[in-house]
Amino acid sequence: MESTGLHWLAQAAPDPDAFREQWERSGLGLMLLPAGRRWDVLSVPGRLGRPVIDILDSRSCGPVLGDSAGESVGFLVPVGTAARWVGTGVRCAGEGTWIVVPHPERHNRGVRWLVPPDGSGRLNDPVVLELALHEAAARLSDW
Template identity: 80%
Template sequence: MESTGLHWLARAASDPEAFRLQWERTGFGLALLPAGRRWDVLSVPGRLGRPALDILASGLCGPVLADGGDEHIGFLVPVGTAARWIGTGVRCAGEGTWIAVPHPSRRNRGLRWLVPPDGSGRLNDPVMLELALHEAVARLTEE
């Protein structure tokens, strides 16, 4: 299978090829995929998520989602992270949950990729994300 963001996302579906073909054929911008199969998602308030992404962007970071108003920023992290994450105001999506994801190569006015999946399988490192969130909080308190 070709290694693109679309193919990588489709691998989370129970039938990746059928899912990918349907997504391409229907032209819908959004799809529901199960979290906890290939990745978990940590969703943080935008006022922390945006600065944390800026901090992470100085290195390599994995896929990151944002809602239409940047109210929430979702970081795709390794499976199991959601079950172990402790943090006020952080919504965790892991095994047994579903998330909406935008098509990686189509523009969407609402939910969109700030850092789209590139097909490599790279995810956000939870330790680096936690450090970036701490730094974002520190910056906010200084302002």
């Protein structure tokens, strides 16, 4: 049975069918996909990003990437968000950039899904994400 998360991710590839085939056949846990085609990525430091996931909760949180060291958290957002985002400490990946993406059903070292794509196409709402980032930053400053 095909993973809907895998199918959704593959749609960002220049040739989705070939990409899916290669990913499944190779057994690789990580692949490169272009940002700016189906989604952009906003990456924040892990100590800020992890609390944001809790603030957003499962109903409003779209796919989120994290590195195994916990130093970076990347939120998948609608295309065009990276070009318009204004904020300090946020790295933006949009059109013309590529990101490392883990297989949605395999565990690997390095990059992993903190919130995996469910195949629905749901992304993180930039306005809601910005508010959650402010709330997380305020909580961190209270410590």
